[in-house]
Amino acid sequence: MGFVYRIASPSEYLAITGYGIIDVKLAKKAWIAPGQRCTRFDISPVNYTFEVQAMSAEKLPFILPAVFTIGPRADDEECLLRYAKLISPHDKLSHHVNELVKGVIEGETRVLAASMTMEEIFRGTKSFKQAVFENVQLELNQFGLVIYNANVKQLVDVPGHEYFSYLGQKTQQEAVNQAKVDVAEARMKGEVGAKERDGTTRQNAAKVDAETKVYTVKRQGEGAKEEARVKAEVKVFENEREAEVAAANSELAMKKAGWEQQARVAEVEAAKAVAIRDAELQVEVERRNAARQTEKLKAEHLSKAVVDYEMKVQQANWELYNRQKAAEARLFEQEKEAEARHAAAEASFFARQREAEAELYAKQKEAEGLAAMGQAQSAYLSAMLGALGGSYVALRDYLMISSGVYQEMARINADAIKGLEPKISVWSSGASGEVGDAGGGGGAMKEMAGVYKMLPPLLTTVHEQTGMLPPAWMGTLTTDRPSTSS
Numbered sequence: 222m223g224f225v226y227r228i229a230s231p232s233e234y235l236a237i238t239g240y241g242i243i244d245v246k247l248a249k250k251a252w253i254a255p256g257q258r259c260t261r262f263d264i265s266p267v268n269y270t271f272e273v274q275a276m277s278a279e280k281l282p283f284i285l286p287a288v289f290t291i292g293p294r295a296d297d298e299e300c301l302l303r304y305a306k307l308i309s310p311h312d313k314l315s316h317h318v319n320e321l322v323k324g325v326i327e328g329e330t331r332v333l334a335a336s337m338t339m340e341e342i343f344r345g346t347k348s349f350k351q352a353v354f355e356n357v358q359l360e361l362n363q364f365g366l367v368i369y370n371a372n373v374k375q376l377v378d379v380p381g382h383e384y385f386s387y388l389g390q391k392t393q394q395e396a397v398n399q400a401k402v403d404v405a406e407a408r409m410k411g412e413v414g415a416k417e418r419d420g421t422t423r424q425n426a427a428k429v430d431a432e433t434k435v436y437t438v439k440r441q442g443e444g445a446k447e448e449a450r451v452k453a454e455v456k457v458f459e460n461e462r463e464a465e466v467a468a469a470n471s472e473l474a475m476k477k478a479g480w481e482q483q484a485r486v487a488e489v490e491a492a493k494a495v496a497i498r499d500a501e502l503q504v505e506v507e508r509r510n511a512a513r514q515t516e517k518l519k520a521e522h523l524s525k526a527v528v529d530y531e532m533k534v535q536q537a538n539w540e541l542y543n544r545q546k547a548a549e550a551r552l553f554e555q556e557k558e559a560e561a562r563h564a565a566a567e568a569s570f571f572a573r574q575r576e577a578e579a580e581l582y583a584k585q586k587e588a589e590g591l592a593a594m595g596q597a598q599s600a601y602l603s604a605m606l607g608a609l610g611g612s613y614v615a616l617r618d619y620l621m622i623s624s625g626v627y628q629e630m631a632r633i634n635a636d637a638i639k640g641l642e643p644k645i646s647v648w649s650s651g652a653s654g655e656v657g658d659a660g661g662g663g664g665a666m667k668e669m670a671g672v673y674k675m676l677p678p679l680l681t682t683v684h685e686q687t688g689m690l691p692p693a694w695m696g697t698l699t700t701d702r703p704s705t706s707s
Contacts, residue, residue, distance in 0.1 A: 225253040232265045236305045247301055262309035264301070266292030266369045269319065273327045275334035277342060285330060286374040289357075291322060294367040304365030321364070329356040346373075402531045409535055420546060427550055431557045438561035442568040449572030458580015467577055471570035478566050482559040489555060493548040500541035507533045 228250045229235045237246040240256030253259045273285045293308070294300035311317045330353050334342060342349050350373040358368050458464055511530025602616070609615045621627060680691045 223255065225259075227251060227253050227259050229261060233261050233263055234301065234305070236260045236262060236309065245302055245305055247298065247305065260305075260309065262305055263313065264293045264295050264304075266290050267313045269322050269326075271323055271326055273330045275327075275331045277334055277339040278337060279339055281339045283334075283339070283342075285334075287326065287330075287353075288372045288374075289322070289326065289368055290370040291361065291366050291368055293365050297365075300362070300365035300367070302365070303363070307364050308366070322361075322366075325360045326353075326357050329353060329360060332356075402528060405528055405531065406535065409532075413535075413539060420543075424546065424550060428553060431554050435557045435561050439564050442564040446568040446571050449568070450575050453572065453575025453579050456576060456579045457582035458577045458584060460580060460584070464577035464580060467573040471566075471573055474566050475563075475570065478559070478562050482556075482563070485555050485559065486552070489548065489552045493545070493552070496544045496548060497541065500537060500544060504534060504537045504541070507537055 227235055229248075235248045235251055237248060237251055237253065237257055237259050238244075239258050240254060242257065251259070267290070269289045269291060271287050271289070273287060274282060275285055276282045293304035308318060333349070333352055333356060337349065350371070353373065354368060354371045357371075361368065508530065511533065515530065605619065606613070606616050609619070683689055684691075
């Protein structure tokens with residue numbers, strides 16, 4: 222037998238084994254050599270219909286009707302090789318393949334259902350179907366199969382276990398009971414509405430009183446602000462430092478008022494949140510207690526339990542409403558008080574601001590006066606300097622005379638020696654002719670003799686005026702005139 226050329230249809234592949242091929246060769250067309258074998262296999266998907274019986278975590282059995290469209294993965298050569306080796310020798314609709322797929326689906330479905338309650342399966346049908354799809358796909362990957370589509374129908378009761386039937390009856394009975402509850406609730410709303418109108422009237426009255434108080438405080442603040450403004454226009458800023466201190470104190474007062482307001486609002490909100498949460502928890506407790514009693518005694522006292530439960534819920538809602546309204550009224554009063562304090566703080570700040578502005582205006586005017594005086598003096602000095610021919614010495618003397626500087630110096634000097642009693646001693650060393658020698662040396666000796674004669678009366682005068690004595694060694698000197706030799 223020679224070479225044979227084989228061609229596969231669009232939905233088929235050729236699986237070639239034999240001479241020259243290590244394992245299996247897949248192709249759409251190929252020459253088949255002697256010693257080789259070629260097998261065709263179809264890759265089109267097939268529908269498998271099952272009714273999987275499973276059991277939930279509460280040991281409640283149910284039937285899951287499902288239709289899966291399964292076929293080999295055509296876009297993965299490795300999956301095609303596995304399919305060619307494991308599944309292609311059998312017909313796709315054969316009992317062997319059908320049992321294989323069914324076993325995988327039933328096994329994964331039962332394992333997943335056993336880990337979930339019937340309520341979780343029923344309420345999360347979509348997620349349950351997705352989980353079944355993913356788990357089955359993981360098992361089919363080892364056979365090279367892929368799920369093209371999975372249609373899981375509605376859950377069905379197993380004969381002898383009518384859980385879903387009873388669940389429908391329960392829903393119908395709950396609708397009937399709800400209608401009865403609605404009638405009772407309509408009656409209750411009439412009574413509650415009358416009490417709500419009475420409560421609204423009282424709340425509005427309290428609101429009007431609070432607004433009246435706020436308006437009164439605002440008007441008083443405006444009057445104080447106007448009075449402060451008029452006073453501030455008369456007296457303006459004593460100095461800059463006090464203005465900064467006043468501004469800082471005002472800002473601090475405003476911040477303290479804001480912080481106090483925020484703290485009080487936070488306290489009110491916290492108390493309100495606690496009250497609301499307490500009411501919600503109470504409602505939840507009552508609801509769960511009523512639900513448990515309803516489930517336990519639904520055969521005998523279902524209607525009565527539901528009505529009692531709804532009445533308790535409405536009572537809890539009424540208490541919650543009263544608490545909320547009371548909290549809102551307290552919050553409203555505190556907000557209005559905070560607004561009044563804020564208005565008073567603004568009035569005080571405005572008064573201090575106007576005073577600071579007045580102080581600043583006075584300082585500015587004083588500075589402007591000094592500047593004008595300096596300019597006038599500068600012009601005056603320039604004119605005088607020009608008149609004096611540019612002589613700064615003459616200008617200085619003129620300014621000192623005109624300013625009375627010399628007179629003031631004389632007065633100060635006179636005051637300095639005022640009250641002093643000085644003692645004046647006058648003495649003479651004698652006539653110049655008493656020492657007779659006509660020579661040149663005689664004249665020098667006269668001068669020396671005159672000095673020595675002057676010392677005793679000088680020392681006497683110093684002692685009388687200052688109390689100081691001359692040194693002891695000077696006591697041996699005499700006032701006698703020394704003799705001269707010819």
